[in-house]
Amino acid sequence: MSSHATLQSEVHAVGQADLRPVISLRNVAKRFRRADGTVANAIDGVSFDVAPGEFVVLLGPSGCGKTTLLRTIAGLERADEGEIDIHGRPVFAAEAGIEVPPEKRNLSMIFQSYALWPHLTVFDNVAYPLRSRGKKRSKAEIAEKVNHVLELVGVGNLGRQYPGQMSGGQQQRVALARALVDGGDLVLFDEPLSNVDAKVRETLRRELLEMQRRLGFAAVYVTHDQNEAMELAHRVAVMGGGKVRQLAAPAEIYSAPTSRYVSNFIGTTNEIEATVSAVDGDRLVLDSAAGEMRGVPAVEGISLGDRVVACVRPEHVRIVESADHNLLPGVVERVLFLGPTTESSVRLNGTGNTVRAMGLGAPVHAEGEQVLLHVPASHVRVLPLEDRAGE
């Protein structure tokens, strides 16, 4: 992920005036020494840019380094290597010995608990950044700014309350107001929705999305929840083992994962091991225990004779009467009726592999029945076998 990915123009409409990246990371790395003396890579050579107004989500399982990366950007943790620029100003550079403390990085952060100070009123909470950052401001100016931003996030009437008296939604709005009050155009989010219940979470997420798109600040958002990532992000950075494994728009992450790690982490995937037996134009012909298959290479550099894995999303697997390619016979093992869809697990003949097929509507086939499965070759993504590391 060393290439500075350029943004697709339709993704964001804001911030055209200044296209200089808000955050720029180059080869950032951080290591921990474990108790037994071995070295763990918390962050392992991460590079990417965040454009103005862009919403980037860092997604990964726990321990993948996403929170450490966020805290490194904020200055709450210190990286061992690499460079970080914010608004074009270097705030960290390992070799040049630059390290700007968090209070001088001019960014905002929303914490897991929202971290509203319980002993201060909502007004004082929001006014805090204005009073703390160097510039001298009159009382009237502060009051005007605070009230304006409270109105903006829709809690203009709560100024005199204490945070302890408010609902989760109100707390989120106040935290957002505090983050934006100083005209900040960069907000970091550290799993802010992770300790509220599912229903509230969904509402808060919608609200946050609406605000971000309306107000146009750039955001880096850490989560382990892929639905959240898909919904909020312009671009998702899927992380594993301290590395960014893929950085792309949500649709691309889902439909065109470039590694088995990403393909397995996002959604459900059927994997069938095979060997490349021929190349037919832009298609690969695969030889698997279940029969001959055709697919498209998901990464460059796959060549004849390679051991590979064919990855197929369940919704692309159909139970059919016949097809001209990719026809896989099997026995229905289990049928799960899920309401709008039905999921069938089919054991492929001649293998131990079970493939999940998703069909609309009620079940058609009974357990134990012999069926034929078909996947269009364009939906069979071929990935190298040896690439699950980092999970």
Add this chain to the structure above:
Amino acid sequence: MTTMSPASTQTVPISAIPAVKQRRKLSPLMLLSVVIAVALGLLGVIPLLSVGVGALADLPQVIEQLSREDVLGLLRNTIIVVAISTAFALVIGALLAWVNERTDASMGIITEAMPLIPFMLPPIAGAIGWVLLMAPQAGYLNGIIRWFLGLLGVPIENGPLDIYSWYGLIMLYTIYAVPYSFMMCTTGLRNMDPALEEQSRVSGSTLLRTLRTVTLPAMLPSLLGATMLILMSGFGLFSIPSVIGRGAEIPILSVRIVDLLNFTYPAQTGAAIGLSLIVVAFVAVFWWFQSRTLRRGRFATIGGKGQRASRIRLGKARPWVRAAVILYIAVTTVFPLLALLIVSLNGYWTLNIDWAGLNLNAFFQALFEDRATRRALSNSMSYGAIGSIIGIVAVAFASLWIVRSRTRSARFVDGAIKFPAMLSHLIIAVGFVLAFAGPPFNLGGTALIMVLAYLALYIPQASVSSDAAVAQVGKELPEASRISGAGEGRTIGRIYLPLMAPALVLGWSMLFVRMIGDLTASAILAGTRNNVVGFRILEIYQNGSYAQLASLSTALTVISAVIVIAVLIISRRLARWNHQTPGGK
């Protein structure tokens, strides 16, 4: 980076691993905190080292003292009193805690807070109160019992109770020790998952069997912890044996040590060290035993999800259990305080109380007429005020550094600050004499040595509570402040200190109360120039009136109670934002 050859990039990762973690430069504020923390640590370490060095230097005298014949008697007496009272205190404290936590006989604040009162009052006041109650001739309890027996036609002249006896001594030691075991057992029961007990009941065990097979084993760590605390304070306890032990002619180790140091001329330091080492040895042996038992144990008392156990219904026994609890509280707390109050208002100690003639004049006369008493009182107040304010501020800054920086050196300093809690007060006071009283510091008889000794003795507890105060602020609230553009100083001033304030104010009041009620360090370090209440009480006890004693004790008690109650109210006020869950955990 882009032009680097592959060969050189390969060497980068390993060499770039920080072998010694690069640290950010310490800000001036942090530097100050470190200096304070180290100073607090030294306050405990230096006296202990002095005792050790002193023991080596005075070895012949130490050995001579230890081999004297009456040392065995001293030891036997001390062990008997401490062992029996510890056993009683464990049983009583555990029972009170169990009744309060697990049965329907609990009575809210009465059963929750009252058993702790002896803890907050100066033990010397309690001891004198008990003398007034149970002295063979003029003790009020004896008077009441004799009057009652007289009604029944059994006239007696003397007794029947005598505080100056083995049972009197043991009883007072027990009363003083019960709060420790009550506190530890309450915590233990609260942290223990009640499902463990409920499972046992559901599996068909009776209440008693459940207690024996489930509750007690799970409480073992608490009981051991309580034993440790009781033993440590018990061997060093000076107030009670100095009042009761002398009258009962039961010599106790702690009294002998103080005598050797402050009531013998010239002071027999070597002898005192020798005897102090015995105390250290006892505590060390039990400490070893405790940690061995805990390490072997499989009693992780997990759970603690905060769910309350369904309380055991006592049925017909409930009023009786309640009555017993109330009686215990009345006898241990209310009676002696009443006795003190009556004697100080009456002006002298007699069984024929002139109820109509009770007035405050006698009380104030006793306090202020005597110049030495007046001086001691004002000294105690100022030393206490200065010491407690310095103490709580110092401890707050030390905790801010220790809790936030998890370095090895921070943990080491933390240990140095807290370990005096593990030692008997006696040792530290002896160490202070050795380290600071003579050259080069020549602090003997000064206010400074008193304040320093108070700090060394009482800071460990204050530091535990201020650690908790820092920890409870959490990481996110101060981090949010940094991100908002506030530097270190502003974050501490605007976020940490206001959030810690309720706990710090409470901690301050405990420090103040302990310092003005101190007897051990006062008895060893005070003299005519830096007289304090604790020392004055001992002086009066040796050649003064009981009315004076009672007045001084009452004054001490009233001041302590007023301070603690006022501070409880203030601390609630300070935490008014806290009546609902704060946003940041």
